[in-house]
Amino acid sequence: MAYNLLKGKKGIIFGALDDRSIAWKTALKCVEEGAEIILTNAPVALRMGTIDQLSKECNNAPVIPADVTSQADIDNLFDKAIEHFGGGVDFILHSIGMSINVRKGIHYTENNYDYMHKGFDISAISLHRILQTAMKKDAINEWGSVVALSYIAGQRVFPDYNDMADAKALLESIARNFGYQYGVKKHVRINTISQSPTRTTAGSGVKGFDGFVDYADKMSPLGNATADECANYAVSLFSDLTKMVTMQNLFHDGGFSFTGVSQRIIDDMTE
Numbered sequence: 001m002a003y004n005l006l007k008g009k010k011g012i013i014f015g016a017l018d019d020r021s022i023a024w025k026t027a028l029k030c031v032e033e034g035a036e037i038i039l040t041n042a043p044v045a046l047r048m049g050t051i052d053q054l055s056k057e058c059n060n061a062p063v064i065p066a067d068v069t070s071q072a073d074i075d076n077l078f079d080k081a082i083e084h085f086g087g088g089v090d091f092i093l094h095s096i097g098m099s100i101n102v103r104k105g106i107h108y109t110e111n112n113y114d115y116m117h118k119g120f121d122i123s124a125i126s127l128h129r130i131l132q133t134a135m136k137k138d139a140i141n142e143w144g145s146v147v148a149l150s151y152i153a154g155q156r157v158f159p160d161y162n163d164m165a166d167a168k169a170l171l172e173s174i175a176r177n178f179g180y181q182y183g184v185k186k187h188v189r190i191n192t193i194s195q196s197p198t199r200t201t202a203g204s205g206v207k208g209f210d211g212f213v214d215y216a217d218k219m220s221p222l223g224n225a226t227a228d229e230c231a232n233y234a235v236s237l238f239s240d241l242t243k244m245v246t247m248q249n250l251f252h253d254g255g256f257s258f259t260g261v262s263q264r265i266i267d268d269m270t271e
């Protein structure tokens with residue numbers, strides 16, 4: 001059921017790779033709630049993925065390639081967005097993550113630093129780059145809302161999350177610090193959603209991911225939050241109903257983050 005929460009709003013969605021992506025689900029929900037959107041992803045992901053199908057389902061939303069580590073690509077994206085919408089945007093979803101150390105199965109204590117730099121650039125510093133570029137071009141409207149996706153490994157140890165844990169800690173910090181600056185300057189709010197483990201391409205790359213998912217589900221009083229539910233939460237943060245929420249890392253995890261132990265886990269241990 002739609003509520004027209006985003007009627008008249010315009011936004012950019014980063015990171016829709018396939019129909020399991022959190023960004024894919026969020027794009028559909030934003031359009032369902034009345035928004036006009038632009039889709040973007042890295043050129044290589046656009047070639048591999050099926051984003052044209054999503055574009056069709058989103059009233060033929062323009063697809064603009066941008067590798068988030070390229071300043072020229074991000075400049076071009078915002079220039080095209082301003083041209084397309086005839087002005088700034090009201091919301092941005094940053095749903096981007098990648099670690100070469102994770103992909104190659106390199107243990108945390110043995111991490112390769114070139115890979116680590118690349119991973120931080122894509123997964124965290126890109127949020128700073130996007131916000132800095134938007135600020136320079138005045139591309140986000142007053143009371144605009146920016147949401148990035150995080151994971152609790154940014155704050156608690158999940159050993160196999162590897163250097164993505166450090167990337168998420170940096171991402172959450174950038175959301176806070178830029179949130180202050182953009183809030184003062186233009187009432188733009190910036191938050192991260194710390195989402196339950198979710199079966200997507202990025203998620204499934206983490207070693208022992210199925211174990212992660214099952215453990216989190218059994219620990220969480222409400223069970224794991226799905227990608228669709230995450231999309232709903234993102235929509236609420238893009239809407240005017242959450243205008244005074246900024247600089248927060250918001251757990252969307254069925255209660256996992258504040259549960260010490262659950263009866264289901266105890267039962268499993270004492271079987």
Ligand SMILES: NC(=O)c1ccc[n+]([C@@H]2O[C@H](COP(=O)([O-])OP(=O)(O)OC[C@H]3O[C@@H](n4cnc5c(N)ncnc54)[C@H](O)[C@@H]3O)[C@@H](O)[C@H]2O)c1
Binds near residue numbers: 023
């Ligand atoms: N899946 C999970 O369990 C989970 C849990 C919490 C948070 N998250 C976060 O949610 C976000 C979205 O991930 P997802 O699970 O939907 O997986 P996904 O693989 O569908 O999305 C990751 C996206 O990042 C994009 N990307 C990678 N390198 C890029 C680059 N250089 N430039 C532009 N885009 C690039 C990919 O093309 C892809 O679209 C990520 O930040 C991820 O860490 C995921």
